[in-house]
Amino acid sequence: MSNFVTDQLEFVRRQAVDYVRNINDSGSEIIPTGLKNNIKWNLGHMYVIHEKFAFQLTGEETKYPANFSKLFDPGTKPSDWNIEPPTLSQLINLLTEQKGRVDSILSNKLKEEINPHYKSSTGLIFTNVEQLLGFLIYHEAMHFATIKNIKSIIDSTN
Template sequence: MSELVLKQFELARGGILKDLEGVSPEIFDIQPKGLSNTVHWQLGHILVVTELFLFGQNGQLPAEYNDYFGYGSRPSEWKEGIPSVETILEQLKSQLDRIKAISVDSFENQLPEPILGNRTYGELVYFTAYHELTHAGQIHTILRAAQAS
């Protein structure tokens, strides 16, 4: 069963990449009316949250990524130095390789303290997969709204 959640990450990331095929790059930073973020932010947010939950505070991302893409951040508050969508997409692909290498034996490990109600690493992995799929849906919605405008 645990292997299935790792496969879910592969399916979700594949779906996101498929949604982005052939999309004009300027679409990535359009924030459609009534929505609070952009595709660019959504991609960065998936990357940051997954890195934090599955690989910890000392993951492989620069610390400032949390300022750009963490909970409560907004693209309207961005200054300079934001990583490009291309960079984020490469990091998402690299991160997926690391996710697929997670040992399912680690799923039973207790977390030092619960994270969003999750008490084991496995629960957190499942929650993170759910989180990613939620944002994949947001990306799809933003793309459709931005392309229609």
């Protein structure tokens, strides 16, 4: 079922995935001077937050690969990693699969109330599925802009 929120969410995810497809794995791990994260971290973080908001908070089954919380939760950074991160190709596959799960599982549940309601760290209160997915549009776009900025910095120093 087509809906503005799910269409926009799919749009921003597709833009991000298409943008990183031609970056090599080592390029995705470069952390420009002055920043604390790389392209790979931003993609993994997008996946983790999407799982939380689209599935965990709506009471649906989550699919967190092993160690994703240690690698990509808020506050984590690659300089602290002591385990091998997924490859860029693996992240692209996970992000693509996740987009399909959102559409198939949640597109007909947008107006359903979530219980308990969720209050974000900034005080924003979410009461239904559509509000959670609406937040993810913002979150994905913000991290996509960060990815583009990181790539621009990398390209300008090579």
